[in-house]
Amino acid sequence: MQRWVVLGIGGVIALAFAAVLATTGVRALERADVPACTGAARLDLPCHVRRYDVLARTQGPRVALAELKAARDGDGYVRTACHQLAHVVGRAAGEQRALADAFADGPADGGSLCSGGYFHGVVESAMARLGADPIRDRAREVCAPLRDTAPRAPLHYYCAHGTGHGFMALYASDVHAALAGCDLLEPWEAGHCAGGVFMENLTAVHNPQRPSRFVRPDDPLYPCAEVAARYRTECYDKQTSYAMYLADDDVTTVFAECVALPDTPGADRTACVRGLGGKIAILANKFVTGRDAVAVATRSMCLLGPDAATRTDCVIGSVTAHVRDHSGVAEAEALCAALRADPGPLAAVCDVAVRDAVATWGLLAAQPVQPAHPH
Incomplete structure (x- = not known):
């Protein structure tokens, strides 16, 4: 049975997912080739990967995303893989269209579907077309x-995060x-690029083509302590997912790992606990149905923090994850x-955390997103 690493509100990702992508071929396809992924295949990840890739390539990303949304709302298995299935649709769209055109073909909700995974996939394809050497001179393009x-609106955020992937x-x-690639970007983009780097890490x-070299089962929060201070918050925000995975989702274990970090000017401990708070919100969304029930579950897990400071940072992290990744002000x-x-x-x-998150990420929640078009 697969274990899941929690990475984004409304969706989680199997560690085996990258291997599935690496072994799922792409070819010219007709409507008859779209797998239904019903019956036993409903729990077959490669089937879903192929389904949404084929839909995107033969019927367009909007059709694929509409079907993904419907499946997510009615199928717990698809919901757990939603973010990365949206990546699949985005990669297919990005291979067939310029970035601005592919972004304009994105989900009508502006990205809250599966935490913006579609836009991340589009950017991955755009960068792959440029190549490893040319990107050094053209990263800001x-x-x-x-x-x-x-600027700094939802689509810009999703693009910046996608550059890290x-x-x-x-x-x-x-x-x-x-991260050196992220350094080529302007500072705001570079910070969110780093988030994509650590998520992709x-x-x-288990990607057979390019497995990560920067995770250590005996050091769950590695490599956060050794990256530049400006990137540590993004590192801990994502790396707590791996710590939760290794701890079998025991939040008290990860609280202890965060509290053991030095309380340095880099605020590693605070960043770690807030990252854990975000993962707690995700866990509640994964396993609990209903907004009020999710809130109670999140509250209960944050109250497991060993002291007032950790409980405070857990709540702040949970709120930030809701608003930033899921347009979840409610x-x-x-x-x-x-x-x-x-x-x-x-x-x-x-209450203060909600106001702060809306001030920072309010466009994600409060305003309809207008797609960007080419000049």
């Missing part, structure tokens, strides 16, 4: 259409080489409501 038309693919899952664990506010049942300051902390 990748997100230029979004930087010009929607793209650099990892180009540089054979070498985290340090990929986990998805590449979900974040439900968490605040659940916390009002407890004495102490956590409900107020949650």
